[in-house]
Amino acid sequence: MHTPVASQVLGLASVVLSGVWMGHYHGGFAWDGSEKEFNLHPLCMVLGLVFLHADAILVYRVFRHEPKKNVKLLHGTIHLLALIISIVGFVAVFDFHRAAKIPDMYSLHSWCGMATLVLFCLQWVMGLLFFLFPVASSWLRASYLPIHVFSGLVLLIMAIGSSLLGITEKLLFSITLTYSTFNPEGVLANVLGILLVCFGVLLGYLITREEYRRPPNPEEESLSVHFKTLTEGGSPTTP
Amino acid sequence: MHTPVASQVLGLASVVLSGVWMGHYHGGFAWDGSEKEFNLHPLCMVLGLVFLHADAILVYRVFRHEPKKNVKLLHGTIHLLALIISIVGFVAVFDFHRAAKIPDMYSLHSWCGMATLVLFCLQWVMGLLFFLFPVASSWLRASYLPIHVFSGLVLLIMAIGSSLLGITEKLLFSITLTYSTFNPEGVLANVLGILLVCFGVLLGYLITREEYRRPPNPEEESLSVHFKTLTEGGSPTTP
Numbered sequence: 001m002h003t004p005v006a007s008q009v010l011g012l013a014s015v016v017l018s019g020v021w022m023g024h025y026h027g028g029f030a031w032d033g034s035e036k037e038f039n040l041h042p043l044c045m046v047l048g049l050v051f052l053h054a055d056a057i058l059v060y061r062v063f064r065h066e067p068k069k070n071v072k073l074l075h076g077t078i079h080l081l082a083l084i085i086s087i088v089g090f091v092a093v094f095d096f097h098r099a100a101k102i103p104d105m106y107s108l109h110s111w112c113g114m115a116t117l118v119l120f121c122l123q124w125v126m127g128l129l130f131f132l133f134p135v136a137s138s139w140l141r142a143s144y145l146p147i148h149v150f151s152g153l154v155l156l157i158m159a160i161g162s163s164l165l166g167i168t169e170k171l172l173f174s175i176t177l178t179y180s181t182f183n184p185e186g187v188l189a190n191v192l193g194i195l196l197v198c199f200g201v202l203l204g205y206l207i208t209r210e211e212y213r214r215p216p217n218p219e220e221e222s223l224s225v226h227f228k229t230l231t232e233g234g235s236p237t238t239p
Numbered sequence: 240m241h242t243p244v245a246s247q248v249l250g251l252a253s254v255v256l257s258g259v260w261m262g263h264y265h266g267g268f269a270w271d272g273s274e275k276e277f278n279l280h281p282l283c284m285v286l287g288l289v290f291l292h293a294d295a296i297l298v299y300r301v302f303r304h305e306p307k308k309n310v311k312l313l314h315g316t317i318h319l320l321a322l323i324i325s326i327v328g329f330v331a332v333f334d335f336h337r338a339a340k341i342p343d344m345y346s347l348h349s350w351c352g353m354a355t356l357v358l359f360c361l362q363w364v365m366g367l368l369f370f371l372f373p374v375a376s377s378w379l380r381a382s383y384l385p386i387h388v389f390s391g392l393v394l395l396i397m398a399i400g401s402s403l404l405g406i407t408e409k410l411l412f413s414i415t416l417t418y419s420t421f422n423p424e425g426v427l428a429n430v431l432g433i434l435l436v437c438f439g440v441l442l443g444y445l446i447t448r449e450e451y452r453r454p455p456n457p458e459e460e461s462l463s464v465h466f467k468t469l470t471e472g473g474s475p476t477t478p
Binding site (some may be wrong): 102103106107108109111112115131150154157158161164165167168169170171173180181182186189190193194197201205209217226 | 241295341342345346347348350351354392393396397399400403404406407408410411413418419420421425429431433435440443444447
């Protein structure tokens with residue numbers, strides 16, 4: 001359990017650091033079209049698209065001995081929360097841009113961030129259709145699962161990458177002349193970036209390690225899809 | 240073979256675009272401490288730390304039916320080339336900074352990039368010691384292999400992430416006022432960033448797909464380490 005605990009410490013530290021950066025160095029938060037509304041953007045993205053996104057993935061590893069249906073519901077619910085918070089973060093920056101007459105969607109950060117959010121929405125809807133509603137056949141579910149898992153990890157890495165791009169942009173806009181003097185805000189934001197990288201590496205490790213995978217459970221297998229059996233031969237009709 | 244071919248197209252397009260960006264928009268290349276020396280930095284990093292690094296990983300997938308010893312040598316040689324080109328790219332930027340009296344190592348890009356290069360050197364030396372020289376025992380090799388593979392992919396993603404940070408930095412420094420007007424240089428560099436992301440996703444897909452893995456070969460197993468046997472019990476003494 002040490003690695004999951006370490007991941008939570010890193011993830012929470014990243015969220016706190018985003019809050020401190022925007023709260024202490026940029027005047028805090030508001031919903032009024034001012035820079036204080038922009039400040040919600042970094043906080044919401046790190047909390048929603050990075051931390052909660054990652055935790056929604058982790059529930060399958062941490063609660064690997066709990067009933068699958070409960071874990072699935074928890075996975076979908078945390079993802080929904082992640083999605084709502086991310087959308088608030090997106091609206092915040094577009095709202096601020098409109099009020100300040102700043103153009104949208106010209107930077108690499110905005111391109112990567114938008115791609116991540118759109119694909120994240122798609123991934124959530126596809127997950128809902130395939131795994132929570134009894135729409136897809138067992139064969140379809142089994143075929144889609146590895147794509148869903150791979151895409152989830154790719155989107156988490158893209159979210160972290162977009163966050164680092166956002167950190168760099170914000171620093172070069174707000175402390176243009178003092179960033180190179182190792183001023184405290186620059187160092188704090190760089191540390192936030194490094195924490196996010198470490199968080200991503202730990203998550204990647206946790207997700208790909210066999211020992212954290214859900215062990216096979218014969219009782220579940222009669223109720224749910226057993227992918228190994230499916231791909232190797234038999235095809236149960238119960239989803 | 241479609242996915243490996245697509246990855247080569249994306250990788251080469253990224254290298255070409257880096258060259259065009261620096262060649263066409265920033266006056267080309269030289270080794271004289273001027274901005275033309277800096278221009279070698281993006282080109283060398285994308286060529287060495289991203290494209291060649293990725294191809295060194297890919298040889299195990301593309302030449303999965305060739306003798307393992309040859310593939311191993313090719314893997315190490317491409318990595319050595321990647322390392323040399325990356326170091327040239329690093330020297331170029333430090334040299335330019337010294338001549339222009341620009342401080343070093345203050346930005347998130349420099350922190351991430353330096354961490355990637357240092358760990359990449361370490362990974363190469365460890366790989367050499369563990370897999371090319373008969374220093375490590377079979378047990379040590381088998382234990383280190385999954386770490387080596389995981390670290391290789393993490394370092395490739397870190398190299399791509401650092402490149403995107405570098406693209407953002409360079410654009411905000413050089414086209415500060417026109418980036419937001421969708422000027423051609425900005426769009427070209429953004430497209431380079433998106434190509435690098437797609438390259439990374441394709442590589443991740445190729446590396447994690449079972450069908451591209453090296454198939455077990457009984458002849459090799461008597462000469463080389465058979466990891467499955469090792470971890471499950473027996474421990475052959477021949478490396």
